[in-house]
Amino acid sequence: MQTTHKQIEPTDTRSSADEFVKVREILEAGLDQPGVPINILDIQHGLAKGAYQLWVGERSAMITMILDHDQGARTIQAFLAGGDMKELLGMAVDIEEWGREHGCTRAEVSSGREGWGQTLLKHGFEKLCTVFWKDLT
Secondary structure (H helix, E strand, O other): OOOOEEEEOOOOHHHHHHHHHHHHHHHHHHHOOOOOOOOHHHHHHHHHHOOEEEEEEOOOEEEEEEEEOOOOOEEEEEEEEEOOHHHHHHHHHHHHHHHHHOOOOEEEEOOOOHHHHHHHHOOOOOOOOOOOOOOOO
């Protein structure tokens, strides 16, 4: 079975808003983790500004952003995803291609779930680091 997914262009605000409503619960589940410093309103704001990209599948959704590094390198980073793992991995191919088209030479997945790490290692990713956090409030 071939999965269907698409990237919602930030300039297509009506379509973006409609698609976001459809996948909001999927994305909120990914935000409901200890230490996640952002909420769903931050995601909506980033999408509206064009800082984030929304990728939508039949049963999944992913949020990416492009990181510009001081030395000129660009990274496409997926930092929020939820839904069907197989479908998300299918999205990754198009996301990587989209990143290349936008000058990215690297792809990263920021994930707080160990299970995702094991799956990503099987698909050509390497473990970069482990992140620890502390609440300062």
